[in-house]
Amino acid sequence: MKMRSLQELGAMRDALARAQREAAEAARRAAEEKARADRERRQFELAVGVVKPLKVAARADLRPEPPAAHPRQKELDEARALAEAMSDEVDVESLLLTDDGLGFRRPGVSLDVLGQLRKGKWSIQDQLDLHGLRRDEAREAVGAFIRGAEQRGLRCLRVIHGKGHGSPGREPVLKAKVHKWLAQRQEVIAFAQAAGPQGGAGAVIVLLAA
Incomplete structure (x- = not known):
């Protein structure tokens, strides 16, 4: 019974160590990916300058405006009416x-x-x-x-x-x-x-x- 308990404890210890190694490996890969992306972004900025996102403009209405109404x-x-109201003959x-x-x-x-x-x-x-x-x-x-x-x-x-x-x-x-x-x-x-x-x-x- 005691031997079995030691074996189970050893297995748990091995599993915990394996999980820690995997977590450390995942963190390392994430850090490397972030560093790579940062390097690429800096290289791009050095090549073309600081980039700002374009503003989304409204669609242009190309229809001609109707002519202004002329009364x-x-x-x-x-x-x-003015001519009738102001006569030269009065x-x-x-x-x-x-x-x-x-x-x-x-x-x-x-x-x-x-x-x-x-x-x-x-x-x-x-x-x-x-x-x-x-x-x-x-x-x-x-x-x-x-x-x-x-x-x-x-x-x-x-x-x-x-x-x-x-x-x-x-x-x-x-x-x-x-x-x-x-x-x-x-x-x-x-x-x-x-x-x-x-x-x-x-x-x-x-x-x-x-």
Whole structure:
């Protein structure tokens, strides 16, 4: 019985030693594999430099972009409405005040406001120069200018129509037409000939509704 126990103990000792040798061999092979991989990586880096992984880019959409929408019909409609709303044939002479200088005011606008316009008391926030424009171009420019100023919340504007020095008969061709156009714009509540420093007879100061 004692001999058998010694044999079993010897077998266990041999098995344990064998397992330790196998574990040591596996660890050695793993270390050698790691060292080999490290050497190869270093050799590669020395040959091509440091390598960074590429970012995965999204797939390119090669379809052509549709052309931007152009509201051509809307522009035509607005131009037509503008031409109809600002006629050259409207008689506004009876609305113009000429007692002490050209002026126009709608009902409810005091003479004091008109007087301040004439004297240049209002601060001009924007201006439009019509020099070099034909009649239709000037009419469209005035309408767009008034509409844009109203959308931006401006109150006091200057429209420069010129004194007519370069016109036949040295008469300001656009002056009377500008007065008619302005009087037909509902945004305009008053206008007056500019004071000398602001353009005199060659310009008109326009007041828009608040």
